[in-house]
Amino acid sequence: MGRLDFGRYPAVYGALQKHLLVFLLGEDVHISTCFNVLSAAMHLEVHDVDRVVAAGPTRIATIWMALRACQLPVHAYRFVKTVLRLLCRHRLHGWSESYLTYVSAALPGPASDSYAGVRSGDVFLSADEEAVIVRYLDETSDLVRTRGWSGVAHDKLCEAAMVLCSYQFAMRPIQVAMLTRRDVRVWQPEPGGEPAVHLTFVMVKQRGRLRKRPMVRRVKQEWAVLFTAPVAHADLHGRDASDRVFDVRSNREAGSRIARCVERLIGDDACAMDLRHTAAQRLVDAGASHEELAEFMGHSDVRTGLVYFAASASHAERVNRALGASEIYRRVAKIAHDRFISPEELTQLKGEQQIAGVPHGIPIAGIGGCTSGQPACPYNPVTSCYGCRKFMPLHDKTMHESVLAAMREVVSLFEQSSRGDARSPAYLQLQRTIAEIQAVIDQLEGERR
Numbered sequence: 001m002g003r004l005d006f007g008r009y010p011a012v013y014g015a016l017q018k019h020l021l022v023f024l025l026g027e028d029v030h031i032s033t034c035f036n037v038l039s040a041a042m043h044l045e046v047h048d049v050d051r052v053v054a055a056g057p058t059r060i061a062t063i064w065m066a067l068r069a070c071q072l073p074v075h076a077y078r079f080v081k082t083v084l085r086l087l088c089r090h091r092l093h094g095w096s097e098s099y100l101t102y103v104s105a106a107l108p109g110p111a112s113d114s115y116a117g118v119r120s121g122d123v124f125l126s127a128d129e130e131a132v133i134v135r136y137l138d139e140t141s142d143l144v145r146t147r148g149w150s151g152v153a154h155d156k157l158c159e160a161a162m163v164l165c166s167y168q169f170a171m172r173p174i175q176v177a178m179l180t181r182r183d184v185r186v187w188q189p190e191p192g193g194e195p196a197v198h199l200t201f202v203m204v205k206q207r208g209r210l211r212k213r214p215m216v217r218r219v220k221q222e223w224a225v226l227f228t229a230p231v232a233h234a235d236l237h238g239r240d241a242s243d244r245v246f247d248v249r250s251n252r253e254a255g256s257r258i259a260r261c262v263e264r265l266i267g268d269d270a271c272a273m274d275l276r277h278t279a280a281q282r283l284v285d286a287g288a289s290h291e292e293l294a295e296f297m298g299h300s301d302v303r304t305g306l307v308y309f310a311a312s313a314s315h316a317e318r319v320n321r322a323l324g325a326s327e328i329y330r331r332v333a334k335i336a337h338d339r340f341i342s343p344e345e346l347t348q349l350k351g352e353q354q355i356a357g358v359p360h361g362i363p364i365a366g367i368g369g370c371t372s373g374q375p376a377c378p379y380n381p382v383t384s385c386y387g388c389r390k391f392m393p394l395h396d397k398t399m400h401e402s403v404l405a406a407m408r409e410v411v412s413l414f415e416q417s418s419r420g421d422a423r424s425p426a427y428l429q430l431q432r433t434i435a436e437i438q439a440v441i442d443q444l445e446g447e448r449r
Helices: 011-026 031-043 046-069 074-090 097-105 116-120 127-147 154-169 173-178 208-212 225-236 251-266 272-285 290-297 302-311 315-323 327-332 343-348 397-418 425-448
Strands: 184-187 196-202 214-218 354-357 364-370 391-393
Touching: 011 031, 011 046, 011 074, 031 074, 046 074, 074 097, 116 272, 116 302, 127 154, 127 225, 127 251, 127 272, 154 173, 154 225, 154 251, 154 272, 173 196, 173 251, 173 272, 184 225, 196 225, 251 272, 272 290, 272 302, 290 302, 343 364, 364 397, 397 425
Parallel strands: none
Antiparallel strands: 184 196, 196 214, 354 364, 364 391
16 A cells, blocks of 8 residues: 555645545445545546535536546545545535435445446456465465475565465455454474464454454464474564565565466465455355354344355356266366375385275275385375376276265265255365366376377
């Protein structure tokens, strides 16, 4: 956010804007909205504002239509309406509070759609781009574990953690920038385990008491080191609990750093709000309710998120995704395994490196190996192995096809018993697992061509 320079205008016009600033703050309008409205004064001539002030209720419609013909930016018209509301509050030039509804409804502003990008889908990251971001967070986390937090540049750590906030929690840049050391709680694990990290941040762009309502989120455990590292850095340097975690001075700086990082990763223009919109759509596509989306996004009105439901895939497409039958979803599933191994290599692995499990009551073994070993993995065997970078799938197409068929039977059972409750974590895990099994099979088929 920049600065408001009232001195650039004539004295009377500058004084009017100071009154408008106090008026807007008194109405509990967010500071960014105040800035946008008052900055739009530059698009209006002083004599235009004089005519607005002097018009009164009887002549304002004519003045308004003349201004509309000038095709000014949206915020310029909001500036004019703010002037009129100020006159109504103070009963000046024939205005009174009884005209507030008239000012709001009878003076039409230019048509605008705040969610045009959501409706068109332009603001959403593709599954390929999401996979790149997830891989970036995974690799940065692994780097911290390998080198220790002091072995990775502090700026890089902060950058990754800010991207995580936008991607996983749909946090706005201002929420990221306001995060303090006090807002990051680290729960130390058992020896050999991963720490748990909880973030607390407040709702923004709300009025009254809702603006202070805290929202608590838990960081994915495999990415928790991206926060334990900056916290350790802050503690080492004796930072206060009220100091900001990411060393950013404003929401603009936080947003620009996130945007630069994402652009570097996916090779295309993107911003922090694109990550926020993508997170919302990801939740809706998974079958979240209106209330769950509002809670996740920090919306005070459940109707705010209706646009995401309008843009969401149909129920049939979600079932196709879960069954791996959607060609689009199959194409975007990424191969993230280590390498293929032969049956001979599999038999030579240690017992703990040979993958076996009984997911959903189905005994499965011999699908491949793990470079770190099953006992060291905190995730469910088989269902979490496909797509893991440490997985070494067996070079046997028939084996993976049998696993795919078994998993599809489980999805069909889910569909019949719970009517495709896509909010179920088990259902979502199966959806991803099936897509990744299919990707392994497709890769093996590609080798034969």
